[in-house]
Amino acid sequence: MTATVTVIGGGYAGITVAKALDDVADVTLVEPRDTFVHNVAALRAVTDPVWVERLFIPYEGLLTRGRIRHDRAVRMFGSAVELGSGDRVTSDFVVLATGSRHTYPAKLDVDDSVDARAKLWATHEALSRAPRVLLLGAGPVGLEFAGEIKAAWPDKHVTVVDPAPELMPGGFPAEFRAEVHAQLAALGVELLLGTALTAPPPTAPGHTAPFTTTTSAGAELSADIWFACYGAAPNIGYLVPGRRLDVTPELRLPGSDTIFALGDITSVPEMKMARAAQRHAEVAAANIRALIDGQTNLTAYEPAHDAIVLPLGPHGGVSYAPEAGVLGPEATVGIKGGLFLDAYLDLLGAEAAR
Numbered sequence: 001m002t003a004t005v006t007v008i009g010g011g012y013a014g015i016t017v018a019k020a021l022d023d024v025a026d027v028t029l030v031e032p033r034d035t036f037v038h039n040v041a042a043l044r045a046v047t048d049p050v051w052v053e054r055l056f057i058p059y060e061g062l063l064t065r066g067r068i069r070h071d072r073a074v075r076m077f078g079s080a081v082e083l084g085s086g087d088r089v090t091s092d093f094v095v096l097a098t099g100s101r102h103t104y105p106a107k108l109d110v111d112d113s114v115d116a117r118a119k120l121w122a123t124h125e126a127l128s129r130a131p132r133v134l135l136l137g138a139g140p141v142g143l144e145f146a147g148e149i150k151a152a153w154p155d156k157h158v159t160v161v162d163p164a165p166e167l168m169p170g171g172f173p174a175e176f177r178a179e180v181h182a183q184l185a186a187l188g189v190e191l192l193l194g195t196a197l198t199a200p201p202p203t204a205p206g207h208t209a210p211f212t213t214t215t216s217a218g219a220e221l222s223a224d225i226w227f228a229c230y231g232a233a234p235n236i237g238y239l240v241p242g243r244r245l246d247v248t249p250e251l252r253l254p255g256s257d258t259i260f261a262l263g264d265i266t267s268v269p270e271m272k273m274a275r276a277a278q279r280h281a282e283v284a285a286a287n288i289r290a291l292i293d294g295q296t297n298l299t300a301y302e303p304a305h306d307a308i309v310l311p312l313g314p315h316g317g318v319s320y321a322p323e324a325g326v327l328g329p330e331a332t333v334g335i336k337g338g339l340f341l342d343a344y345l346d347l348l349g350a351e352a353a354r
C-alpha cells in the first residue's frame with residue numbers, strides 16, 4: 001500500500017516537500033492559489049512590470065504522480081484536515097506549510113493570479129505618479145523596496161522611517177549595516193531611524209495622494225504615497241490563531257508522530273526565509289521517507305544562522321553569511337540578480353513565461 005501525504009500550503013516549503021515525496025507516496029498538495037507565487041520577486045514586480053508575469057508559475061509540472069487541490073485548510077481535527085469546500089481529508093502524514101502573510105506588496109493579498117496581476121499593475125501605476133514615497137520599516141522589505149524604487153525612478157524622493165535605532169533586525173555585523181547605509185546614501189534614500197510617525201498617514205497605503213504627517217521627533221514629513229513594510233504574521237488560523245507553531249527537532253508537532261510543520265509558520269529560532277523553509281522541507285521529506293520505510297532513526301533540523309542576500313535595486317545590494325562575511329553589490333547581484341527565478345521554474349517543472 002502506498003503511504004498518503006497531504007501537504008497544506010504550496011509555497012516554498014510545500015512545493016519542495018511535495019516534490020521530494022512524489023516518488024514514494026501518494027501526495028496531495030492543498031493550495032488556494034491557482035499558481036505558485038514567487039514572492040521573493042514581488043517588490044521588483046511593482047517597480048519593473050516585466051516581472052509581473054514571472055511571479056506566477058504554474059503548478060501543473062510539479063508532481064508526476066500526485067495532485068494539486070485548489071482549496072484551503074479551515075480546521076484540523078487530530079490529523080484530519082477540513083477544507084473550505086467542506087471535504088475532510090485524512091492521510092498517513094500531514095505536512096503543514098501555510099507560511100505567513102505580510103503587508104502588500106511584500107506578499108500578495110489576493111489568491112487569483114489574474115486579480116493579483118491587475119493589482120500589481122495598478123500599484124506600479126500609482127507609484128509611478130508619486131514623486132515622494134514614504135516607506136514604514138527599515139527591515140529587509142522596506143530597504144529592498146527603497147532600492148528597487150530608486151533604481152526604477154532615480155528622481156523620486158524615497159524616505160524610510162523606523163522606530164528602531166538601527167536598520168535591519170538580526171545578528172548582522174556592523175560592517176554589513178555600514179555597507180547598507182553607504183549604498184542607500186549613494187542611491188539618495190533618506191533614512192529616519194529611531195523615529196516613528198505620531199499617527200498613521202491619512203491616506204490608504206499604495207494610493208497616490210499628497211499628505212503631510214509628523215514624526216515623534218517633531219518633524220513634518222510630506223509624501224504622495226506610502227507603504228507599510230513590516231508585520232509578517234503566520235497563516236495558522238485553522239489551528240491556533242496568532243501563534244507560530246512549536247516543532248520537535250524532527251519538525252513534527254509535539255505529541256504527534258505523523259504531523260509535520262515547516263517554514264514561516266514554525267517557531268524555529270532563525271530568520272523566516274524561503275531557503276530555511278526549503279531546508280525544513282528536505283528534512284521533513286527525509287523523515288517521512290524513513291518512517292514509510294519503517295525506520296525510527298530520524299534527522300534533526302539545525303536552525304540556520306542569520307544570513308541574507310539583500311538586493312538594493314537590480315545593480316546593488318549587500319549580503320552576509322557567517323561563512324562568507326559581508327559581500328558587496330557585485331557578489332550580491334551575482335547571487336540574486338535573477339531573483340532565483342530559474343531555480344523555481346526548475347523545481348516546478350515550468351517553462352519561462354515569456
Ligand SMILES: Cc1cc2nc3c(=O)[nH]c(=O)nc-3n(C[C@H](O)[C@H](O)[C@H](O)COP(=O)(O)OP(=O)(O)OC[C@H]3O[C@@H](n4cnc5c(N)ncnc54)[C@H](O)[C@@H]3O)c2cc1C
Nearest residue numbers: 009011012013072073098099100106263264272273274275
Ligand atoms: C519581499 C520579500 C522578499 C523575500 N526574499 C527572500 C529571499 O530572497 N530569500 C529567502 O530565502 N527568503 C525571502 N523572503 C522570505 C520568504 O518569502 C518566506 O520565508 C517564504 O515565503 C516562506 O515559505 P513558506 O513555504 O513557509 O510559506 P509561503 O511562501 O508563505 O507559502 C505559504 C502557502 O500556503 C498557502 N496557504 C495559506 N493559508 C492556507 C490554508 N489555510 N490552506 C492551504 N494553503 C494555505 C498560501 O497561499 C501560500 O501559497 C522574502 C520575503 C518577502 C516578503
